[in-house]
Amino acid sequence: MNRGVAIWRCVKCRTGFFPQRLLCSRCHGDTFEEDRVYEAMVEEISTIRHMLGQTDWQPRRIASVRTSDGQQITVGLTDESEPGTVIELFEENAAPFGAAKK
Amino acid sequence: MHANAAIIGVGQSAYTRRPQPGQSTHTFIRDAVVAALADAEIDPREVDGMAVASFSLAPDAAIDLAWKLGLSLRWLVQDSNGGSSAMNMLGHALRAVETGAASVILVTGGDATGLGGYAKVAANFNIVTQLHLAPLGHGGPNGVYALVTSRQMKTYGLQKSDYGHLAIAQRAWAAHNPYAVYRTPMTMEDYLAAPLVADPLSRYDCVPVVAGAQAIVIAHPDRCPDGRASVRVRAHRASFNYDNQEGDGLQTGISTFAGELWRAAGIGPEDIDVASIYDDYPTMVLAQLNDLGMIPGSDLARFVRHNIAERRFPLNTWGGMLSAGQPGGPAGGLNGISEAVLQLQHRAGARQVEHARLAVTTGYGMTLYRYGGTAAAAVLERLE
Numbered sequence: 038m039n040r041g042v043a044i045w046r047c048v049k050c051r052t053g054f055f056p057q058r059l060l061c062s063r064c065h066g067d068t069f070e071e072d073r074v075y076e077a078m079v080e081e082i083s084t085i086r087h088m089l090g091q092t093d094w095q096p097r098r099i100a101s102v103r104t105s106d107g108q109q110i111t112v113g114l115t116d117e118s119e120p121g122t123v124i125e126l127f128e129e130n131a132a133p134f135g136a137a138k139k
Numbered sequence: 140m141h142a143n144a145a146i147i148g149v150g151q152s153a154y155t156r157r158p159q160p161g162q163s164t165h166t167f168i169r170d171a172v173v174a175a176l177a178d179a180e181i182d183p184r185e186v187d188g189m190a191v192a193s194f195s196l197a198p199d200a201a202i203d204l205a206w207k208l209g210l211s212l213r214w215l216v217q218d219s220n221g222g223s224s225a226m227n228m229l230g231h232a233l234r235a236v237e238t239g240a241a242s243v244i245l246v247t248g249g250d251a252t253g254l255g256g257y258a259k260v261a262a263n264f265n266i267v268t269q270l271h272l273a274p275l276g277h278g279g280p281n282g283v284y285a286l287v288t289s290r291q292m293k294t295y296g297l298q299k300s301d302y303g304h305l306a307i308a309q310r311a312w313a314a315h316n317p318y319a320v321y322r323t324p325m326t327m328e329d330y331l332a333a334p335l336v337a338d339p340l341s342r343y344d345c346v347p348v349v350a351g352a353q354a355i356v357i358a359h360p361d362r363c364p365d366g367r368a369s370v371r372v373r374a375h376r377a378s379f380n381y382d383n384q385e386g387d388g389l390q391t392g393i394s395t396f397a398g399e400l401w402r403a404a405g406i407g408p409e410d411i412d413v414a415s416i417y418d419d420y421p422t423m424v425l426a427q428l429n430d431l432g433m434i435p436g437s438d439l440a441r442f443v444r445h446n447i448a449e450r451r452f453p454l455n456t457w458g459g460m461l462s463a464g465q466p467g468g469p470a471g472g473l474n475g476i477s478e479a480v481l482q483l484q485h486r487a488g489a490r491q492v493e494h495a496r497l498a499v500t501t502g503y504g505m506t507l508y509r510y511g512g513t514a515a516a517a518v519l520e521r522l523e
Contacts, residue, residue, distance in 0.1 A: 056267045056508060062383040081293075083285035085278035087336045089348070090258035097276040101286045101509070109385075111286065111509060113275035132274035 041073035042126045042133040044108060055108045055133075077102035077135060079122045082114065100124075102135060140403070144236035145360040145369040145522065146229075148179020149477035154320050154351035154464045158251045164195045165207065167352035167466070168249040172208060175354035180364045181243055188214035188241030188357075190232055192224035192248040192469030194260050214241035218469070222417050222504020223377065224248060225353075225472030226515030230375045232357040242358060249352025250467025257348045267508050278337045280419065281345050283506050285337035287388040288422040292339065294389060295425075295439040299339055302421040303330035304448035306343045306461055309418070311450070313458025315489035320349055320464040346419045346471070349464030353473035355480070360522060368521045370480045373497075374403035377515035380507070388510030391423070391503055393430035397516070401432070404518035408433040411518075412495040413482045414452070415475030417503040418459040419468070423511070427501050428454075431516065453492045456482060472502040476517075483521040496521045 044053040049066030053074070060067055081101045088094045098114040102124065116136040118124055124135035152170035155162075168191070176183055189212055191201045199207075201217035214235050218224040225248060232244040252260055261279030263269055277283065291297060307330060313319035325343065333342035363369035376399060378392025401407050408431055418424045425439050434442040446452040457463055457478040465471040479498035481487045487495075498519040505513040 056271055062385070081286045081289040082338075083278075083282055083289065083340075084335070084338045085276055085282050085285075086334070086338070087281075088258070088276065088278055089261065090255040099275050099277050099282055099286070101290070109387075109509065111272060111275065111277065111283075113277075130274065131270040133271065134275070 039128050041075040042104070042110070042128050044072050044074055044106060045069040046072045053106045053108060055110050074104040074106045074108065075126055076138065077104040077110070077112070077124055077126055079118050079120050079124060082120060100135070140374070141233045141237060141372045143359055144233040144357055145363060145371045146355050146476070146480050147358050147363040147369055148175050148181065148356035149480050150174025150176070150178050150354050151318060151474065151477065152249065152352045154318050154349045154466060156320055156347065156349055156464070158253060158350040162251060162350065164193055164249050164251045165204070167251055167350055168204065168247050169208065171249060171352035171354040172245060172247055175245065175356050179356035181356055181362070183210065185243045186210050186245050187212055188232065188235055188244035190216040190218060190228035190244065190246045192218040192220070192228060193250050194467050195250045195252045195256065214244065220505055220513045222419060222468035222472055222511065223502030223513040223515045224469035225476055226500065226502035226517060227377060229372070229476060229517060230377060230515070233372055233375065236357055236359065243362070244357040245354055246357060246473065247352060247354040248467065248469030248473050250470060251350035252348070252467070253350070254348055264506060280506050281337040281340055283510065284420040284422055285340045287510055288339055288420065290387055291389050291422050291425065297440050300327060300331065301440055301443045302344055303327050304443050305421040305424060306330055308447050308450060309455050309459040310462045312456045312490055313462035316457045316463055319458040319462050320347060321462045340420070343461070344421055346460045346465040349466050351464065351466030351470060353466070353470040353477055355473060355477055368484050368523060370483045371520050371522050373405065373518040373520050374400050375515070375517040376400045378513070380512045381514070384508050384510070384512070389426055391426055391430050391511065392514030393427055393501065393516055397431050400516055400518065406497060406518065411497050411499050412453070413456060413479060413492045413498045414454050415479045415498065415500040416455060417472055417475060417501050418455055418461050419465065419504070421461070423503055427503055427514070431499065456487065456490045456492060468504045476500050479519050483519060
């Protein structure tokens with residue numbers, strides 16, 4: 038588990054992206070540097086109660102969040118955070134997760 | 140205006156939730172192709188063009204399908220734009236007939252993934268899904284559109300029951316479609332009592348995966364069978380990656396071309412008699428209708444309670460994918476086009492909309508990350 042979530046910042050115009058892009062959609066710059074964001078605000082949540090092809094599925098929570106840098110990303114929620122909660126971000130491999138800031 | 144190309148025949152296979160041994164994507168497509176050619180009164184030897192889209196044709200490609208169908212062609216397209224593949228292929232086929240690249244084109248799509256196969260497609264839809272969504276247990280498109288639905292409810296003041304009006308109205312239409320997998324009338328009590336799948340989406344908000352296929356035939360309007368009105372496309376527009384996934388998903392790519400579409404068609408949204416709007420989720424039906432300018436004042440709540448609940452607007456008159464089933468996005472989109480053709484040819488039987496002359500059809504799909512990235516729409520007209 039890594040603290041924060043990797044984003045990719047355009048070297049030319051400084052816009053940060055998640056997921057990674059090939060060209061910047063703002064200035065079409067082709068060089069990015071990796072950066073990290075650590076906090077986000079929960080905007081919408083859902084509980085995934087059923088998964089096709091799974092018989093022993095345990096409900097999981099996901100959320101659409103806006104990071105402190107402005108990206109709107111989808112994360113797995115590991116606690117009972119509700120919309121409006123500020124969460125701390127972390128990632129497992131390349132997957133973003135979050136839980137309420139302590 | 141596509142004056143020299145028309146949709147002259149439509150056909151489909153049976154739809155089933157669980158394909159049996161011996162049934163495959165290929166056999167469903169074959170059944171749809173045979174039905175469409177019979178409907179168009181076209182000999183297979185006359186077909187010189189084909190477009191196909193499917194999530195489960197691989198490792199075969201379009202050329203393998205042409206070979207296995209015994210079709211020798213001079214125009215061949217394979218489309219990979221999911222829910223807007225059907226609309227995309229329609230546009231390519233119209234232009235191909237008009238420019239002489241081919242004279243009789245089969246446009247087909249089908250899938251038979253089974254439920255387990257569909258789950259694999261959903262978890263591996265693109266690299267972003269594999270890396271950033273599937274490991275969350277996001278539930279495939281259900282999870283993605285659950286979040287979009289919450290956003291739409293908040294933005295437009297919609298209630299859960301508002302989506303129910305749409306699902307219930309489409310189920311009522313499906314009762315008259317012998318191919319629909321769900322035809323039993325649904326009440327609001329049924330809708331609201333259905334188990335949640337991905338809050339706030341419940342069972343009847345999520346398109347049921349089926350196996351099946353659809354096909355349509357494009358040729359010069361003169362090739363339309365005697366005694367049947369041919370169906371011409373007044374205007375067709377498409378959009379791909381319209382906002383780089385930087386919006387809220389409550390608009391679709393249709394918003395980028397709707398005005399141009401209506402101007403090219405020479406009519407307005409108020410002139411439409413029947414609509415086939417791509418319905419993987421009720422949320423996206425409302426979003427597309429709004430983008431088309433078909434919801435006065437963008438008052439989604441009033442529209443669904445007044446126009447849909449009270450059956451004032453003929454929408455997805457075959458039951459839509461929500462009741463008929465979704466045999467993959469490509470064939471699901473073709474089903475909407477086929478239904479519009481049947482309606483405009485006054486061949487829709489018990490679900491016929493009286494005096495239908497103009498229809499709008501749409502496609503929407505390819506969930507890139509937070510919502511779909513492809514959309515297309517066409518205005519269809521009955522030629523007397």
